[in-house]
Amino acid sequence: MFGLPYLGKYINSVVKEQPVADSVDWLNYYVTAVMLATFSVCISAKQYFGSPIQCWMPKEFSGGWEKYSENYCFINNIYRVPINDPIPQDLDEREDKLSYYRWVPIVLALQSMAFFLPNYLWSMLHKQTAVNPRSVVNEIRKCKALCGKEREVEVNALASYISDVIDVFNPRYRKELARSGWNATILYLFVKFLYLVNIVGQLLILDRFLGGTYLSWGFETIVDVAQGKTWQESEIFPRVILCDFTVRRLANLQRYTIQCVIMMNMINEKLYLFLYIWFLLVAVFTICNFFYYFFILCFPYFRTTFVHLNINKSSKDWQSTSSRDFRRFVHDYLRPDGVLLLQFVRQHVGGRVTYDLVNELLRIFKGKQGVSVESSPETPKGYRGNNYKKNISEHEPGTYKSTNYGPGGLYPNYPGAPNESSDLDYIDGGSTLPMSQSEERTPMRSIASHPQGSSPRSFPQEDTPRSFLSGVGPRLIDRNGRTPSAPVNEYSTLPPKTSV
Incomplete structure (x- = not known):
């Protein structure tokens, strides 16, 4: 030129x-x-x-x-x-x-x-x-020319990428503007x-x-x-x-x-x-457009309405989602930046791809939160089952993942203790070992330290998984005073310590 x-x-x-x-x-x-x-x-x-x-x-x-x-x-x-x-x-x-x-x-x-x-x-x-809307919209544009299985694969891959990006909106970081889920929204409203x-x-x-x-x-x-x-x-x-x-x-x-x-x-x-x-x-046009974005991004009711209008109502994920979980999906998961991203996608790609993308994001959200786990009235509050292993990194190492924090969590005979059919997980250093009924349980004795010359203190029998990680529950030792690397098949008593 x-x-x-x-x-x-x-x-x-x-x-x-x-x-x-x-x-x-x-x-x-x-x-x-x-x-x-x-x-x-x-x-x-x-x-x-x-x-x-x-x-x-x-x-x-x-x-x-x-x-x-x-x-x-x-x-x-x-x-x-x-x-x-x-x-x-x-x-x-x-x-x-x-x-x-x-x-x-x-x-x-x-x-x-x-x-x-x-x-x-x-x-x-x-x-x-944190969102970088340009890269997402450029990728989603490629889905317009695809159909069937190819488009489904591309949409699912893009939804996984968006989910990883949205994960930076962790509640513990919301005091930081860059991770609050508001930085792209504030910038765009300022431009408007x-x-x-x-x-x-x-x-x-x-x-x-x-x-x-x-x-x-x-x-x-x-x-x-x-x-x-x-x-x-x-x-x-x-x-x-x-x-x-x-x-x-x-x-x-x-x-x-x-x-x-x-x-x-x-x-x-x-x-x-x-x-x-x-x-x-x-x-x-500019005044109306400014207030439109201001309302759908800043007011929770309008954010929920916008996402509700851009989701496939016939999908199983939507039909199995409660209104409370859907509000959590919009306000705690997508956040305003995620809603702004969906607005750009709908603007440049259209409603069909947007429906597929929102439904896939909802499915990922439910999987991460364990929403799809069916619980019975006997299930303790907060129980997630094996499906909750995906969120194992959210817990500190050495945490006993059970809402029963009383003595029943350690002693099976104590009132309120979980029954043998409970699917309990023990966590140590980010590892998880599920307990199943088919696993053989071996009785062991837990020994606490005692003064010199006194007899060892015996504790009630405890059900223990076949492989038990160190650092979880009471300390387990064998008759030689060592922590067993394999199950011990009999009770033993540690003789009293003698002074040197």
Whole structure:
């Protein structure tokens, strides 16, 4: 483009539709920005390379004087006087009342940059968030062209990746913004707010730039056109103006007042009327879009409603999920960043793939939380069974994973102790050994330390797994005072310690 290396590639990379932006964002940073840049280039070509102004010269002016006068009047003092009014004699009343048109191309270019700036900020910063929506959306886009088993495999793989990313939203880290599940949401809402401030601010700046009557002029002009009235010349965009300049003739200074016509104001008038209507429409869309995202991301009820509308109601995972578990899935698992990610997926891929992705995420969530484990009334509260081994890393090493923390947990004969059919797990250093009824249980004696010369203290018989890890429950020793590496098949008594 323009013969400059890499310029065309750069422009295409920064102005194309982004995978992590919605249609209103695209309307702001792409459509409006490109439109303003195009207007700026066209008006610049006419203004700086054409004939923006033409003046009616006195008879004695030659061709050189005519060119000089037009250039002088274009860059210096001009003013408007109605055709039926006399020219004021007071020079102070002939101040430069109309100077904005010289800056129209530059102002349009600055406006274009202002519309593009929020998207540039979002493109640079969203990659630093924990979610990184761009990579997810780029991968999920590949699923649109797939079908059947291939799409299912791709969606499941992507759901596993998203689940791993969401795992950083651990409750213990929510005081840290980077792991709170809010950092991408806060950044995106801030960008939305910048779009809103930009469009409202541009309307107010244009009103000031065009003399303080732009907003009322636009409304009145639209009403006149709608009523079929003749388009009349306005004070904001006059076509015929007057210009004063002084010519030095020998030792005398001679003042001239000439009449000029600015053809560009005919174009500027139509251009700014179009921008008035366009900015109002973009402002309405941007305001509605900002509050839409604000509500679905910041209010739990609307987050739940959004995810509920994007899930397959006929799936078994959904039908077996209680309302309480579904709220936990939305608020504690997905968090606002996960909901924002699903919004991008639906925006760029569609509802079908979004349904599959949400259902797979729900299945993963239920598997991690042990929601699908069926418990009976006799099952202790908090019991997860063997299915809970997936979350074994959440517990500290050496923890006895049972909600029965009383003596019954150690002594089977104590009231409230778990029966032999209980599926108990012993944990040590992240390892888990399930107990099954088919495993042979070997009685062992637990010996506690005792004073010298006293007889050993005997404890009630305890059921022990065939392989028992050290560091869990009471200390087990054999008759030689050693911790057995294999089951001991008989009771033994350790003789009292003797002093050396």
